[in-house]
Structures are given as C-alpha cells and as structure tokens.
Amino acid sequence: MKMNRKKLLILAGFSLLAISYAFADINDKGIEYYRAELYDAAKIFFLQQKDLSPTDQAENYYYLGQTYYQLNKADSAAYYYQKATEISPEYPFGYIGLGKMELKKGNAKAAEDLFKKANGFAKKDPSIQTIIAEVYIHAGDYTNAAVSLDRARKINSKYSRIYVAEGDMLMKQGKTGDAVSRYENAILFDNTDKVAYLKIAQVYKIVNPAEALKYLDKLIALDPNYIPAYAVIGDIYREDRRYGDALKAYEKFISIPGVPLAQHERYAQLLFFTGQYEKATDQIKYVISQDPNNLVMKRLEAYNSFRLEKYVEGLKQMQAFLQEMPKERHIFQDYMYLGQLAVKEKQPKLAIEAFQKAIDMDSTKKNTDIYKEAAAAAFSANMYPEAINYYEQYLALDSTVDASHYYTFGEYNRYAAAYYIDPQNEASATTLDSSAYEAAFKNYVQKGDKAFAEVAKRKPDLPYGYLGRAIINSYLDKYDADKGRTVQGYAKPLYEEAIPVLQNNNANGENNKNLISAYRYLVSYYYSINDTNSVIDYSKKILAIDPNDENAKKTLDALKVKY
Secondary structure, X not given: OOOOHXXXXXXXXXXXXXXXXXXXXXXXXXXXXXXXXXXXXXXXHHHHOOOOOHHHHHXXXXXXXXXXXXXXXXXXXXXXXXXXXHHOOOOHHHHHHHHHHHHHXXXXXXXXXXXXXXXXXXXXXXXXXXXXXXXXXXXXXXHHHHHHHHHHHHHOOOOHHHHHHHHHHHHHOOOHHHHHHXXXXXXXXXXXXXXXXXXXXXXXXXXXXXXXXXXXXXXXXHXXXXXXXXXXXXXXXXXXXXXXXXXXXXXXXXXXXXXXXHHHHHXXXXXXXXXXXXXXXXXXXXXXXXXXXXXXXXXXXXXXXXXXOOHHHXXXXXXXXXXXXXXXXXXXXXXXXXXXXXXXXXXXXXXXXXXXXXXXXXXXXOOOHHHHHHHHHHHHOOOHHHHHHHHHHHHHHOOOOOHHHHHHHHHHHHHHHHHHOOHHXXXXXXXXXXHHHHHHHHHHHXXXXXXXXXXXXXXXXOOHHHHHHHHXXXXXXXXXXXXXXXXXXXXXXXXXXXXXXXXXXXXXXOOHHHHXXXXXXXXXXXXXXXXXXXXXXXXXXXXXXXOOOHHHHHHHHHOOOOO
16 A cells, blocks of 8 residues: 555655654644643544544554553553554554554564564654654663664754654753753754743743743744643743733633643632632532542632632531541641631631641741631630630731731720629639639730720820720729729729810711710719719710710709709
8 A cells, every 4th residue: 555645754855844644734733732741631632533534543543542551551552553553554653652562561672673664664754763762762761762863863853853852851861951952952943843842841830930931922922722831821820929810821721621630720729819719619629520539629629618608518528628638738727717617607616626726737827817816716705815815926926917906905805804894704703713803804904905005006096095995994993883992983084085086086976975985984983082063064065965865864963953
C-alpha cells in the first residue's frame, strides 16, 4: 500500500518540515492536549473522533495508546498501538508505540527492531527519531535518547521538536537552565511551537512569574484558544492574588472535559475567595462527585455553607469533616468556622470550645480575630468573665484596635458588673465569699471605666466614652445603696462631664434619652444628700426634654414645686 503523500516529509533543500505524521489537522487539538500532559482531556477528545480516514484513524489510535500509557493503563495502550498498525500498516508511529511496550517489559532488542521498522517507513522524517528519543527519555535511557536525537538532527537540524525533547531530557536530569535553552532553540527554529512556549512558562512559573507571563502572552497571541496555557496563567494570577484574572483563565481551562481536577479545585477556591458562594457550591459539588474523598473540598464546602448562611448544614459538614480529616491536618480556621457555625446555631459552649482550639493551634498569635470571636460567643452565652478574658487578650495582641473596640470591652465589663449587682445573683453565688464577690464586681467596674476612658480620650467630641464611664460607675453607687451604705456619688462628676458632650451631639434629639438618664441620676444623688434645690433643678431639666415624664412630675409634686 502506498503511503499518503500528504503525510510524508516535504522538503525544500531539507530545510522545511511541512506536514509529518505527528500533526494531522483533524487530531491536532487532542495532540495539543496530550503534549501539554492533559491526558484525560486528550483521551476524551480522541475517543469522540468519528469517521476518520485510515491514516487519521491510525494517528488517533496511536495517540490514544500514548494517552493510556501515561494514565498507567498498559493493556489499553498496547491495544491501541496495535490497532494503529492494523488500520494503517505503513503508519510508523504505531510500531514506535509497540516498541515502547517492549521496552517497558525489558525487551530492548524487540523494541529496537520495532523502532527500525518504524524508521524504515519514513527515513527522511525527523519526527520518527525524535519520538523514538522521547520513548527512551521516558524510560530514563538518556544514552539511546541522545543517539536518536542526533539522528533526527542529521535529517533536519531545524525541527523544533528535537529541542523540546532534549529540553525534557535535561529537565529530568535536573538541568533546568540547559532545558530552557533547548526550549528557546525550539522557538528559534519554529516560532509557532506552542509546547515550547508552554514548557518555558511552566519552568518560570514559580521562579519568575513575570517572565512566565511574557511567554504565555506570546503563546496566546499565537493561538488565543490554546487551552493548556490558561491553567498556567490561572495559577500565576492566583498566587499573585489577582483573583479576577485567575478566574477568567480557569474558566477557559475547565471549559473542556477531562482537565485535571486540581484546576477545578482551584477554581472553586477562587470563587469562594471572591465571594461567589453560589457558584462555588456547584463547583465544590462537582469536585466531590469526582473525588468523594477530597477532604480539601469538604472543608471548603463547610466554609461555603457558613457564607451562604446555611448554618445547620454547615455545622453538620464541619463536624463530619473534622472527623474525617486526620487531626494533624486540622488548621485553626477549621475551628474558627466551627465556632462561628455553633454561635449561629445557638450552641455557645461548643463555640467557645472551638475558638479555644483555634487559639491553641495558632502559635503565631497573629490571628487576633479568634479572640474577638470567642469573646462574642462567650458574651452571647452570658459568660461574661470568659468574654472579658478573651477580649482582653485581643486588645493586647492587636495593635490596630480603635475606640470602638475599647467601647466593646467596656460594655462587656458593664454587663459583668450589672450581673454582680443583681441581688439574686449574689445570693446564688457559692464559690465566692462576700468580700471576694465585691472585689470581683469592683474589678469589672474598674476595667470598664478604664476602657470607656480610652474611648473618651480617642473620641473626645463624642459622648460614648463619657456616658459609658458614668453608667458603669453608677453601679458602684447602686451597690452601696443596696448594702445600706452611704452613697458616694461615684458617677456624679462623670455624668456632669458627659452632659455637655451629650448636648453638643443632640441636634435632632438623638441623645434626649441619655440626657434624661443623666439628669435622673443627679436627681437621685442630690436627693440622697438632701440638696433640694439641685433635685428641683434637674427634675425641671427632665421636663424640659419630656414634659410628660411621670417620675420628674412626682418628684416636683412631692416638693410642692410648680412646673
């Protein structure tokens, strides 16, 4: 049978390779996937090809064999190599594939005979010896690989794939710099050799991403639809935190079936990081459907459920994940999310346990939000001492805290102090004697006062710090009153300091309620020391704000003062 002439090497002075066996148009896309090591994608492509000519079908079978070989399915590889030789007996590459199988079995002589047979069909085609060299490179036989490459070079020293194969061999030997030089040689002889651009970019991806992008830009300019490039582009942008650009690249890459699941994982992660939680859900489910034991995706699934406010589902997912994932691979974020989910599901004790584990795992002490979250969980469970302890650590560790954080700390202490001045709580206390109980109460007042003072210092024109100090110190007066002690008026100067600031921030009456509270405290204080004039004065101030205030009316009525 005569060979199809369009498949032969067409030479002009042995300088130009027009069309060779390895590059039939109809199979080009699958060959691109194969050479870019996208083996599953290549397999799917080749299996979908129908109604091919015998020569094109032989090429299809050969590359199916190549693909199955890389997927460690030797029987399938041998089957398709044999099919290639049967459908087109003069197609040389099927014999190279069969030779590869013999070499794998240790039958070097049988392999060599098959390689010679392949070469006999197209002695002037450099791709034959180049692909034989690739077989030897894969087997780690660099001596025979070099011999085959020299033979290919003698046929056509400008055939770019020679230098790509040589670069691959040098990469396997750890000679990265030399390998890149060979890939550049490939481009020098054929500036359309896409694989050479891709391999250089893959080398530079880690050590010099900017340089990698230059080669990838050239590659995309050459072929905007060269899908293998987009995985590398996506990886580079992802590492550079250019998430939007990374997403676009990954979207292109995963648009073909059979691409590595790792890129689907990264795409799912990027969707999560960019707040596209609904889309992330679909992608996470896809990965888990393909890899049910993928714990990284199961972790992300629980995180994503929290972001979607699917708290019941998320809590179950998080707890199941922590059971499946070995403890040594837990990270502090796992317990952060567990704690947050538990808070949402009103399980504060579980939340606090989770946050404490997160704190224990965070040896850097840089993730200060853990303490803040733990404090909030404890506060929501009315566990005020625990809340104060966590928030105090947060303030000590985070140098960026502002007035609002000190205000929150003041409020935590105020709630704790309020708990202590409730006579029922004191009566039920069993772990502290009365003096220790009072000391604990005063400790919270002092801490709160200090926090609110810091607020006033940082925001002197706003009333929050002044008012916070006045309120928490008024608890000292209440405590003394409840004990039958003389009221000292601890809050008096603080309310007096707060009143003008409240007035200055009351353009629309937003602080009327706070002003009335301040005046009411002063009415009570002056009443306790029998200062009738001050009682009358502050009662009238209340009525000036709210003419219907019953307490102020009753006070003035009792003193027989008109208003």
